[in-house]
Amino acid sequence: MESIHHAPAEDSRPDIRELFQVFSGPVDVRSLTLTGIFLLSTLYTVYFTREVLLPVVLAFVLSFLLAPVVRSMSRLRIPGAIGAGIIILGLIGAGAYGTYLLSDPARQWLEKAPTSFNIIRKKLRDFIEPMEKARETTKQIENITVLGKKEPNIATVEIKKPGLGEFVFASTQNFLLGCGMTLVLLYFLLAAEDLFLLKLVKVLPSLDDKKRAVEICRQIEQDVSTYLWTITLVNVGLGLVVGLSMYFLGMPNPALWGVLAAFLTYIPYLGALTGIISIGLAAALTFTDPIKIILAPSIYFLAAIIEGNFITPIALGRSLALNPVVIFIWLLFWGWAWGILGVVLAVPLLAIVRIICRHFKSLAALGEFLGNEPTAANS
Numbered sequence: 001m002e003s004i005h006h007a008p009a010e011d012s013r014p015d016i017r018e019l020f021q022v023f024s025g026p027v028d029v030r031s032l033t034l035t036g037i038f039l040l041s042t043l044y045t046v047y048f049t050r051e052v053l054l055p056v057v058l059a060f061v062l063s064f065l066l067a068p069v070v071r072s073m074s075r076l077r078i079p080g081a082i083g084a085g086i087i088i089l090g091l092i093g094a095g096a097y098g099t100y101l102l103s104d105p106a107r108q109w110l111e112k113a114p115t116s117f118n119i120i121r122k123k124l125r126d127f128i129e130p131m132e133k134a135r136e137t138t139k140q141i142e143n144i145t146v147l148g149k150k151e152p153n154i155a156t157v158e159i160k161k162p163g164l165g166e167f168v169f170a171s172t173q174n175f176l177l178g179c180g181m182t183l184v185l186l187y188f189l190l191a192a193e194d195l196f197l198l199k200l201v202k203v204l205p206s207l208d209d210k211k212r213a214v215e216i217c218r219q220i221e222q223d224v225s226t227y228l229w230t231i232t233l234v235n236v237g238l239g240l241v242v243g244l245s246m247y248f249l250g251m252p253n254p255a256l257w258g259v260l261a262a263f264l265t266y267i268p269y270l271g272a273l274t275g276i277i278s279i280g281l282a283a284a285l286t287f288t289d290p291i292k293i294i295l296a297p298s299i300y301f302l303a304a305i306i307e308g309n310f311i312t313p314i315a316l317g318r319s320l321a322l323n324p325v326v327i328f329i330w331l332l333f334w335g336w337a338w339g340i341l342g343v344v345l346a347v348p349l350l351a352i353v354r355i356i357c358r359h360f361k362s363l364a365a366l367g368e369f370l371g372n373e374p375t376a377a378n379s
Helices: 016-023 029-048 050-075 080-111 113-123 125-149 164-192 195-203 207-249 254-264 270-286 290-316 324-358 361-370
Strands: none
Touching: 029 050, 029 324, 050 080, 050 164, 050 207, 050 324, 080 164, 080 254, 195 207, 207 254, 207 270, 207 290, 207 324, 254 270, 270 290, 324 361
16 A cells, blocks of 8 residues: 655655754743643643543534545545435444444343353353352451451441433433534534635735645545545454454354444454453353363464554555554543544554644654654664
């Protein structure tokens, strides 16, 4: 695949020392304090407004992914508003069909979860028994200590927590509301097409600035959409490999495992580990043959290794390789701020930030820091 890296016309590699020019002069304590307050305010704003920000960010990311499709429809004489409506209806239909197809297998696995854990526990009894004995001994010691210190006639207050039904209902309601907000905003973003770009061009003073703004916006959109389409296709391919492998091994609900693998691949490192453990536990419940029990997670592990070390780097090119340390910190932050969906969006957001940095000279050093490309001395 053709690399999506577009080197700046003027120069080559940014100077990383530009990041530290802020410290070259005398330190302004007031400025540092205001900067710290601004950063903390931003962090807590992202956290406490997640119910509003998450649908907005997700809609913008999806608009980058789907804008080329709307533009292709426009070339076929399909107006942007109609093309955006077709895409939104397609997303709703695909989501509804996928939910219908996978809800029953997922429900069956959840209903069998208590029994399944007992079965796994019996199979692993030799390993668990010493731990259980240690836990029971500790509990007995705690009971003896509590009985020795317990005072009679002391009233206890028990805080009643929401039941499982209330929790599930509230979560489903919030999820559907978030999906609705995302789809509505996504429709307007896709239907507007170049409206924001035209407004930006209109307010810029000189013709050179207008041309540069159009060029930068087009290039950023092309790079971001190419990146998102690439990783989406790679993840779908991995999901197909895992799903077909589980089908030929005789695992129940192979489509569920394929979709799970495709979804978890958006989460680097932790996603593949979660999928391998999940399939390993399911295989231990399904099969009695030790070879099949080992083979199911091993196939997933091998497919994840090939995808992470060969297919994705080749498809994206080294120009979009990201710093693993930055990725891990980024995952921690977005997981804290927005939960599971934040973890899924973390790497695409980091890639978008780096792509934008590469198109602005003042941010080029930051883009270099976020990347994982070898330096000139190592290349």
